[in-house]
Amino acid sequence: MDRRTLLKALAAAPFAGAGWHVHAQTKGPKMVEELQNNWRSFLAASTPVPSVTDAVKLSKDEWRKRLSPLAYNVLREDGTERAGTSPLDNEKRAGVFVCAGCGLPLFTSAMKFDSRTGWPSFFTTIPGVFTEKTDYYLIYPRTEYRCKRCDGHHGHIFKDGPAPTGLRYCNNGAALKFVPQDGKA
Secondary structure, rough: OOOOHHHHHHHHHHHHHHHHHHHHHOOHHHHHHHHHHHHHHHHHOOOOOOOOOOOOOOOHHHHHHOOOHHHHHHHOOOOOOOOOOOOOOOOOOOOOEEEEOOOEEEEEEEHHEEEOOOOEEEEOOOOEEEEEEOOOOOOOOOOOOOOOOOOEEEEEEEEOOOOOOOOEEEEOHHHHHEEEEEOOO
């Protein structure tokens, strides 16, 4: 994809809502790479961006003060919110989804799709923001992903997402905050 086509697509993103995954299906891996490389274009120019290398380590009490009870349960105790309870599942504006624990940018709105599962779902991520491990909590193996900066639990990766990645990052909405591109919350 040439630069002009990418810029047109990015300009149309606020109007396309979650439909961006259709572009990714038709453009293939190259579109995913461009989304990953150009994620900053989904933030207002003045938005501060923390570094993944600036680890956030807090005591349990400090985390409890910083997070809502639900966010604490999800991020610090590996909990799961009930399906259909997060308003972020229906978020359609252009912007960036950041970790609710430390503010690290994780996904853009162009990476989001409607999985109809009741949780915000994404087909790719901003590169280098997660660690992964296999968990056997439900007996069968699942791939859990955690914020690289604060080690907060976000969700699990499933292989039932849209093309071209075929992945679904099934994220707890309580583990995210949304930063709109226009800066208006």
